Amino acid sequence: MAPRQDVSEQRRHQIMDAAFAVFSRLGFERASMDDIAKEAGVSKGALYLYYKSKDAIIGRLLQVFFDQALKQVRSLAASEGSVTTHLMTLTRQMVREMDRMVSLQPVSLQLYAVAARHAMIRQHLRTYFAEYRAIMEELIQRGITQGEFRPDINPAELAIAFTGLYEGLGLLWMIDPQATNWREQVETSTRLLLRGVVIDPATIL
Amino acid sequence: MAPRQDVSEQRRHQIMDAAFAVFSRLGFERASMDDIAKEAGVSKGALYLYYKSKDAIIGRLLQVFFDQALKQVRSLAASEGSVTTHLMTLTRQMVREMDRMVSLQPVSLQLYAVAARHAMIRQHLRTYFAEYRAIMEELIQRGITQGEFRPDINPAELAIAFTGLYEGLGLLWMIDPQATNWREQVETSTRLLLRGVVIDPATIL
Amino acid sequence: MAPRQDVSEQRRHQIMDAAFAVFSRLGFERASMDDIAKEAGVSKGALYLYYKSKDAIIGRLLQVFFDQALKQVRSLAASEGSVTTHLMTLTRQMVREMDRMVSLQPVSLQLYAVAARHAMIRQHLRTYFAEYRAIMEELIQRGITQGEFRPDINPAELAIAFTGLYEGLGLLWMIDPQATNWREQVETSTRLLLRGVVIDPATIL
Amino acid sequence: MAPRQDVSEQRRHQIMDAAFAVFSRLGFERASMDDIAKEAGVSKGALYLYYKSKDAIIGRLLQVFFDQALKQVRSLAASEGSVTTHLMTLTRQMVREMDRMVSLQPVSLQLYAVAARHAMIRQHLRTYFAEYRAIMEELIQRGITQGEFRPDINPAELAIAFTGLYEGLGLLWMIDPQATNWREQVETSTRLLLRGVVIDPATIL
DNA sequence: AATGAATGAGCCTTCATTCAT
DNA sequence: CATGAATGAAGGCTCATTCAT
Numbered sequence: 001m002a003p004r005q006d007v008s009e010q011r012r013h014q015i016m017d018a019a020f021a022v023f024s025r026l027g028f029e030r031a032s033m034d035d036i037a038k039e040a041g042v043s044k045g046a047l048y049l050y051y052k053s054k055d056a057i058i059g060r061l062l063q064v065f066f067d068q069a070l071k072q073v074r075s076l077a078a079s080e081g082s083v084t085t086h087l088m089t090l091t092r093q094m095v096r097e098m099d100r101m102v103s104l105q106p107v108s109l110q111l112y113a114v115a116a117r118h119a120m121i122r123q124h125l126r127t128y129f130a131e132y133r134a135i136m137e138e139l140i141q142r143g144i145t146q147g148e149f150r151p152d153i154n155p156a157e158l159a160i161a162f163t164g165l166y167e168g169l170g171l172l173w174m175i176d177p178q179a180t181n182w183r184e185q186v187e188t189s190t191r192l193l194l195r196g197v198v199i200d201p202a203t204i205l
Numbered sequence: 206m207a208p209r210q211d212v213s214e215q216r217r218h219q220i221m222d223a224a225f226a227v228f229s230r231l232g233f234e235r236a237s238m239d240d241i242a243k244e245a246g247v248s249k250g251a252l253y254l255y256y257k258s259k260d261a262i263i264g265r266l267l268q269v270f271f272d273q274a275l276k277q278v279r280s281l282a283a284s285e286g287s288v289t290t291h292l293m294t295l296t297r298q299m300v301r302e303m304d305r306m307v308s309l310q311p312v313s314l315q316l317y318a319v320a321a322r323h324a325m326i327r328q329h330l331r332t333y334f335a336e337y338r339a340i341m342e343e344l345i346q347r348g349i350t351q352g353e354f355r356p357d358i359n360p361a362e363l364a365i366a367f368t369g370l371y372e373g374l375g376l377l378w379m380i381d382p383q384a385t386n387w388r389e390q391v392e393t394s395t396r397l398l399l400r401g402v403v404i405d406p407a408t409i410l
Numbered sequence: 411m412a413p414r415q416d417v418s419e420q421r422r423h424q425i426m427d428a429a430f431a432v433f434s435r436l437g438f439e440r441a442s443m444d445d446i447a448k449e450a451g452v453s454k455g456a457l458y459l460y461y462k463s464k465d466a467i468i469g470r471l472l473q474v475f476f477d478q479a480l481k482q483v484r485s486l487a488a489s490e491g492s493v494t495t496h497l498m499t500l501t502r503q504m505v506r507e508m509d510r511m512v513s514l515q516p517v518s519l520q521l522y523a524v525a526a527r528h529a530m531i532r533q534h535l536r537t538y539f540a541e542y543r544a545i546m547e548e549l550i551q552r553g554i555t556q557g558e559f560r561p562d563i564n565p566a567e568l569a570i571a572f573t574g575l576y577e578g579l580g581l582l583w584m585i586d587p588q589a590t591n592w593r594e595q596v597e598t599s600t601r602l603l604l605r606g607v608v609i610d611p612a613t614i615l
Numbered sequence: 616m617a618p619r620q621d622v623s624e625q626r627r628h629q630i631m632d633a634a635f636a637v638f639s640r641l642g643f644e645r646a647s648m649d650d651i652a653k654e655a656g657v658s659k660g661a662l663y664l665y666y667k668s669k670d671a672i673i674g675r676l677l678q679v680f681f682d683q684a685l686k687q688v689r690s691l692a693a694s695e696g697s698v699t700t701h702l703m704t705l706t707r708q709m710v711r712e713m714d715r716m717v718s719l720q721p722v723s724l725q726l727y728a729v730a731a732r733h734a735m736i737r738q739h740l741r742t743y744f745a746e747y748r749a750i751m752e753e754l755i756q757r758g759i760t761q762g763e764f765r766p767d768i769n770p771a772e773l774a775i776a777f778t779g780l781y782e783g784l785g786l787l788w789m790i791d792p793q794a795t796n797w798r799e800q801v802e803t804s805t806r807l808l809l810r811g812v813v814i815d816p817a818t819i820l
Numbered sequence: 821a822a823t824g825a826a827t828g829a830g831c832c833t834t835c836a837t838t839c840a841t
Numbered sequence: 842c843a844t845g846a847a848t849g850a851a852g853g854c855t856c857a858t859t860c861a862t
Contacts, residue, residue: 168373189366195401571804578783599776606810
């Protein structure tokens with residue numbers, strides 16, 4: 001029906017994928033628009049047809065990045081069942097996620113660097129972490145209500161501890177993927193933290 | 206001993222201090238050699254007299270950075286006494302350290318980004334974290350031997366958990382210093398992790 | 411007569427009007443084909459359907475511009491009556507013209523710049539001024555023949571003086587419309603010049 | 616005495632001369648920094664060593680341009696003697712000036728174009744013409760006081776007429792240098808205007 | 821006839837590095 | 842030792858023009 005195939009969405013994806021690859025390889029600041037264009041197989045001008053500027057590309061990249069990450073946690077928090085199990089599931093999901101990202105690690109690392117200078121991106125990160133913590137807190141509160149977690153636990157505090165633990169392990173992993181068996185290590189660390197939290201240690205699988 | 210040497214050493218310091226200040230303000234990529242020269246009060250040419258390149262300056266900066274960080278942990282691990290107390294002391298030291306660094310956060314964050322691209326710097330970071338973990342592991346092993354920690358604890362695993370927790374909380378702090386009372390939060394998180402580890406929870410102060 | 415022709419002619423006009431508006435606003439070099447297309451309400455491709463290039467649009471614009479300007483002088487020179495009165499009428503017409511153009515001054519000013527670089531346009535201007543001077547000369551000659559002007563006047567020289575005076579005052583006006591009451595000033599200047607030319611100063615109204 | 620020859624002033628001149636030549640050839644907007652650098656025989660980077668931007672180069676060029684033009688008129692207005700003679704001298708100076716500038720005409724023409732869009736440059740031109748008119752007015756006033764000019768002359772009005780005449784003739788000359796013998800024409804036009812102004816026509820040489 | 825996606829040369833500016841003094 | 846003028850390779854972005862549909 002359309003007089004011409006609408007390729008704009010496809011182009012946008014094409015560019016986004018190329019940008020991700022190039023940023024991973026070179027970093028946000030070193031990657032040039034030329035690099036991205038070449039990687040995407042389009043002309044430099046075409047980049048500006050779909051994105052207003054280099055910053056706009058970075059901005060969109062981050063948005064996609066965070067949205068995907070949050071989707072997982074949200075869906076988990078919404079489902080019924082044992083919170084302890086949920087947290088272990090979340091941990092395993094994170095492991096899979098990280099595993100998938102090992103080849104693209106640089107982007108994640110650079111995110112922190114860019115955050116240091118761009119208020120916009122720092123705000124992105126803040127919002128992301130705030131939401132992540134909020135969901136975790138809610139989950140943990142349910143763990144207390146359901147009688148899985150010790151009642152003297154402060155949900156907000158534990159949520160931060162978990163978030164920090166995950167983020168830190170991810171960081172160490174990205175910096176040195178060979179250092180240890182991170183896949184197991186993340187689970188192990190989660191169990192160590194859970195052990196001081198749950199009422200019945202046997203529930204930690 | 207030679208007076209020449211002293212001047213040379215002083216110049217090197219002068220440049221290093223300026224570089225740190227400028228990098229904190231602008232980031233590694235945005236800071237120009239001109240900026241550093243101006244901040245150091247020397248000519249641009251002088252920079253190249255003492256350092257081979259901009260990368261060399263960054264490299265040296267990181268080296269100093271890591272060396273100082275490790276010095277603390279090492280001295281603590283070397284001292285006798287309760288390991289639980291040592292770990293809490295380490296936590297508090299880290300808090301002080303972070304507190305001091307909030308104003309310089311950019312450099313810390315950018316470190317990760319630079320690490321993503323420069324094999325040399327990534328290696329620096331790896332060595333740093335490896336050593337950090339090793340010291341922690343040794344400390345924890347002593348905790349088990351001294352009967353403070355549960356004997357079924359794997360020292361290596363717990364060392365990684367602590368390192369990850371610290372690093373992750375530091376990251377969250379740097380990204381959003383206002384989000385919570387991080388000073389207390391770091392201690393609280395450490396206690397939460399220790400609770401599943403120590404034999405007698407009352408020893409956690 | 412053919413309906414196709416009409417559409418084509420209409421499009422050409424549409425584009426010309428848009429071009430004039432955009433050039434006035436942004437200047438010849440800053441105005442982009444995109445700007446013109448948007449202003450005309452047609453696609454960028456359509457522009458090239460009716461004009462070979464951006465330069466072709468500018469060229470046509472100038473041609474129309476000059477043709478209109480000359481039409482006025484010609485019709486005046488063709489009509490009988492007192493030459494002195496004719497010249498004053500011409501002056502007043504010029505004032506009206508300038509008045510109308512103050513809002514469009516940029517195009518007029520830029521004309522000179524474009525003329526400096528494009529041989530074609532410079533030629534346009536030359537032809538225009540040559541014709542303008544020729545008509546003026548003819549008019550002045552009639553003034554001498556009719557006994558209004560002093561017989562020792564060189565018609566060609568006076569024609570140039572008038573042309574220069576008009577052009578110069580127009581220029582000053584465009585550069586600084588608020589500087590003085592230009593409407594009166596142009597007439598006053600014409601009278602000053604005429605005073606040394608006419609036999610009976612009382613004929614200058 | 617100087618540890619190194621100070622070449623900065625020389626470089627600035629070198630660049631200014633090159634800029635003048637290139638702008639004359641290509642216009643302010645078409646001329647690229649590359650063109651200027653090549654013409655000046657320095658690297659593109661060197662341009663930015665001496666001028667903050669392309670606009671800064673243009674700005675400086677205009678300043679020099681106007682300052683030189685005004686210097687002549689001022690010195691003439693300051694000297695005693697017959698005003699009629701002074702005006703004829705000024706005319707001849709202008710002729711010499713124009714003659715010198717025929718090869719560089721484009722810059723003058725483009726000035727008007729740039730003026731149309733850059734408030735800064737338009738202001739330059741306004742100030743210049745305002746001052747020019749003021750000096751002329753003062754000179755003419757003296758002509759009346761000294762009994763050379765008719766007392767019913769309005770100095771301000773005549774000043775504008777002269778300025779417009781000069782500017783317009785210059786314009787015509789630049790557009791079509793071959794059209795007539797401009798050197799004589801400018802003098803002739805001035806005499807025509809003076810004839811209606813002076814009390815004794817015999818004083819006009 | 822008309823569209824507008826795509827191209828790619830070109831522009832202004834920055835900056836790590838070199839080198840004559 | 843020290844200087845800072847000079848270089849030239851990028852970098853982000855714009856825009857006249859083309860062409861498949």
